Amino acid sequence: VFPPELRFGILKISNRIFNWLSSYYYFDITEIDGVNTNELYNAVQLYLSSSASITGSRVSLTRALNSSGFTYGLANNDSLVDSFNGITAYWEHHVIQRQSQTFSWRPLPDEKRGFTLKIKKKDKAYILKNYLDYVMEMANDIRRKNQERLLYTNSRGGSLDSRGYPWESVPFKHPSTFDTLAMDPSKKTELMEDLRDFADGQAFYQTTGRAWKRGYLLYGPPGTGKSSMIAAMANYLGYDIYDLELTEVNTNSELRKLLMKTTSKSIIVIEDIDCSVNFSNRKKPNGKKQFEAVHPEMRNAGGGGEDGGNTITLSGLLNFTDGLWSCCGSERIFVFTTNHIEKLDPALLRSGRMDMHISMSYCTFEALKILLKNYLGLSEGDVEKNVLNELEEVVDEAKMTPADISEVLIKNRRNKEKAVLELLDSFKVKKAKKNRVIDVEEEEEQEKRALESPKQGCEESVENCIKGNEVLEEDLVIN
Numbered sequence: 411v412f413p414p415e416l417r418f419g420i421l422k423i424s425n426r427i428f429n430w431l432s433s434y435y436y437f438d439i440t441e442i443d444g445v446n447t448n449e450l451y452n453a454v455q456l457y458l459s460s461s462a463s464i465t466g467s468r469v470s471l472t473r474a475l476n477s478s479g480f481t482y483g484l485a486n487n488d489s490l491v492d493s494f495n496g497i498t499a500y501w502e503h504h505v506i507q508r509q510s511q512t513f514s515w516r517p518l519p520d521e522k523r524g525f526t527l528k529i530k531k532k533d534k535a536y537i538l539k540n541y542l543d544y545v546m547e548m549a550n551d552i553r554r555k556n557q558e559r560l561l562y563t564n565s566r567g568g569s570l571d572s573r574g575y576p577w578e579s580v581p582f583k584h585p586s587t588f589d590t591l592a593m594d595p596s597k598k599t600e601l602m603e604d605l606r607d608f609a610d611g612q613a614f615y616q617t618t619g620r621a622w623k624r625g626y627l628l629y630g631p632p633g634t635g636k637s638s639m640i641a642a643m644a645n646y647l648g649y650d651i652y653d654l655e656l657t658e659v660n661t662n663s664e665l666r667k668l669l670m671k672t673t674s675k676s677i678i679v680i681e682d683i684d685c686s687v688n689f690s691n692r693k694k695p696n697g698k699k700q701f702e703a704v705h706p707e708m709r710n711a712g713g714g715g716e717d718g719g720n721t722i723t724l725s726g727l728l729n730f731t732d733g734l735w736s737c738c739g740s741e742r743i744f745v746f747t748t749n750h751i752e753k754l755d756p757a758l759l760r761s762g763r764m765d766m767h768i769s770m771s772y773c774t775f776e777a778l779k780i781l782l783k784n785y786l787g788l789s790e791g792d793v794e795k796n797v798l799n800e801l802e803e804v805v806d807e808a809k810m811t812p813a814d815i816s817e818v819l820i821k822n823r824r825n826k827e828k829a830v831l832e833l834l835d836s837f838k839v840k841k842a843k844k845n846r847v848i849d850v851e852e853e854e855e856q857e858k859r860a861l862e863s864p865k866q867g868c869e870e871s872v873e874n875c876i877k878g879n880e881v882l883e884e885d886l887v888i889n
């Protein structure tokens with residue numbers, strides 16, 4: 411009816427009248443907010459997935475690759491009513507096909523998704539203040555209760571996915587727990603208490619003005635349970651794991667972006683930190699510390715600035731764990747692992763950065779008892795007294811890792827007695843080998859000393875002689 415030039419104006423006016431007459435407010439929660447993924451969208455989806463199953467509305471069912479459970483979701487373009495403290499909230503899910511893009515800096519998903527929340531105007535203040543916080547909290551709870559934790563990796567390098575996310579994730583299902591971890595019980599209890607204090611310590615961190623984060627350095631020989639310990643930590647606290655592959659990160663700013671995209675209640679892991687970075691090249695000619703990632707192109711790319719050049723610098727890594735950027739989220743744990751703690755820069759080790767240094771070492775008798783219980787179901791009383799005594803005698807000197815021991819136990823697990831005896835044999839063989847090596851080394855050392863001694867004596871006498879002359883000369887000058 412109306413001419414085209416009037417249509418837009420009339421639509422605008424009619425919208426205003428409608429809004430004025432309507433007793434409802436509408437809030438749009440889109441999946442992608444500008445360039446970033448909207449966390450509220452994901453939370454609403456998860457929260458409604460629990461309510462949708464109750465009200466019997468139409469739901470969409472998904473099961474992610476490798477996932478152990480189904481995820482319910484509000485079906486496309488479906489709606490649902492939820493009530494919160496006597497207030498009614500209407501949710502609607504929109505899915506619109508996106509028009510084909512001619513040009514975009516970043517590819518966007520084919521569908522544009524979002525939720526619309528409809529609430530009475532009089533409830534606006536209350537809903538905005540309490541309800542949305544409640545939705546976020548419930549979503550976090552649901553995720554934790556599902557026991558479905560995620561393991562994230564940045565193996566794609568610096569490239570982002572269609573939702574602007576640099577991390578890829580898979581469901582995390584490592585079965586390691588503190589019960590299955592063989593280590594000194596007192597150390598284990600100390601660590602578990604520390605983790606619990608951290609997770610419950612929001613108020614403490616707030617009052618002391620500290621960022622709510624904690625750093626752990628796990629060090630020790632290969633096969634002593636460092637990676638298993640990280641899995642146990644994640645399972646104990648119900649946190650996600652971000653496994654940061656430093657060799658895939660090209661610059662400090664990329665590192666910072668990765669950090670910004672991690673969520674709270676997570677463990678950020680850098681495994682084998684001494685191998686991911688080139689320590690031979692830490693000192694720049696001008697004396698500044700350089701911390702180049704071992705990356706073929708980067709080695710050729712050369713220096714770069716202290717920050718933001720072509721390489722990751724030590725200061726970039728320190729900022730990542732301890733600087734202002736490290737608290738862009740909260741409740742985060744940093745874990746570094748290494749086989750060679752002596753190779754690490756002291757700046758990385760100081761408290762505040764790595765709050766706890768945990769040594770994972772060769773199997774002790776206490777740890778052995780845990781392995782026997784877990785692998786063979788044998789308690790201390792089930793093993794013959796003399797065998798147990800022998801095990802206790804040799805275990806420390808044998809210097810076997812829990813990984814070596816678990817191999818012997820797995821191989822013989824059908825016959826428990828044989829498994830224990832074979833383990834004892836392995837201990838003895840290992841101990842004997844070690845003693846032989848020590849004997850040979852000592853012999854070699856003695857031979858070397860014998861060969862060097864006349865020469866040493868000669869050199870010493872020459873030195874003394876020179877010194878004597880110097881003294882004489884000095885005396886002469888003084889006189």
Ligand SMILES: Nc1ncnc2c1ncn2[C@@H]1O[C@H](COP(=O)(O)OP(=O)(O)OP(=O)(O)O)[C@@H](O)[C@H]1O
Pocket residue numbers: 590591592593630631632633634635636637638639749770811812813814816
């Ligand atoms: N302390 C331990 N308690 C129980 N099992 C262990 C322990 N240490 C090692 N294992 C077993 O040995 C295997 C290897 O352990 P893990 O990968 O945790 O060692 P790591 O210290 O991370 O080694 P690396 O330094 O080579 O990365 C695991 O599958 C685990 O079953």
Ligand SMILES: [Mg+2]
Pocket residue numbers: 636637638681
């Ligand atoms: Mg490991």
